[in-house]
Amino acid sequence: MRPALVRAAIANAEAAGFEHSSGDATGRLLAVLAASKPGGRLGESGTGYGVGAAWLVAGMAAGARLTTVEWDVERARAARALFADDPRVTVLTGDWTALREHGPFDLLFCDGGGKRDDPDGVVGLLAPGGVLVLDDFVPATTWPPRYAGEVDVLRMRYLTHAQLTATEVQVAPDMAVVVGVRSVADGGGLGRNDSGT
Numbered sequence: 201m202r203p204a205l206v207r208a209a210i211a212n213a214e215a216a217g218f219e220h221s222s223g224d225a226t227g228r229l230l231a232v233l234a235a236s237k238p239g240g241r242l243g244e245s246g247t248g249y250g251v252g253a254a255w256l257v258a259g260m261a262a263g264a265r266l267t268t269v270e271w272d273v274e275r276a277r278a279a280r281a282l283f284a285d286d287p288r289v290t291v292l293t294g295d296w297t298a299l300r301e302h303g304p305f306d307l308l309f310c311d312g313g314g315k316r317d318d319p320d321g322v323v324g325l326l327a328p329g330g331v332l333v334l335d336d337f338v339p340a341t342t343w344p345p346r347y348a349g350e351v352d353v354l355r356m357r358y359l360t361h362a363q364l365t366a367t368e369v370q371v372a373p374d375m376a377v378v379v380g381v382r383s384v385a386d387g388g389g390l391g392r393n394d395s396g397t
């Protein structure tokens with residue numbers, strides 16, 4: 201079942217010919233994780249037309265807040281209009297680094313800037329115990345994970361990050377999501393030894 205706001209965001213994206221919105225499987229995971237952070241500060245890098253944000257909103261409690269950022273002016277405008285009646289949601293127009301002013305985050309969906317070019321900066325946006333979500337990975341059956349025959353260096357970067365305890369979750373036959381939790385005071389985490397095994 202798709203919440204009404206998700207349907208509206210999808211309609212806007214389709215009308216604009218935008219094909220990079222999050223799918224339902226990722227969206228449901230986002231809603232579940234949002235529900236786990238009542239009173240939490242939520243963030244999203246790369247709003248698009250607001251599909252992922254609408255899934256986050258579907259799970260958010262009354263006391264939670266979402267800040268999402270999109271550098272494409274038209275997409276940001278459309279998303280801002282979509283959430284205009286919800287004071288919990290702020291849509292920023294600009295580069296993903298604008299999120300630094302609005303964190304640290306208890307849940308961060310990194311779906312735009314930062315994901316590829318600054319993993320440390322992305323992890324740095326998380327509060328201790330904060331959850332990071334990255335999607336659009338092809339499900340892996342090997343360690344290390346491979347994509348098109350090559351070791352998936354980007355996915356490895358997050359799965360073995362020293363400040364994260366992270367794993368890959370297959371949410372659909374063709375879709376895997378990396379979910380990581382930031383260590384508290386850097387005191388633990390699967391990534392801390394980076395043994396490569």
Ligand SMILES: C[S@@+](CC[C@H](N)C(=O)[O-])C[C@H]1O[C@@H](n2cnc3c(N)ncnc32)[C@H](O)[C@@H]1O
Pocket residue numbers: 220221222245246247248249250251252253269270271272275294295296297311312313314
């Ligand atoms: C995969 S789409 C986002 C989809 C959206 N999160 C959803 O769930 O439907 C990625 C978006 O990130 C935006 N983006 C890419 N780099 C960015 C950056 N450095 N700062 C802000 N937005 C960026 C793109 O313009 C694009 O709209």
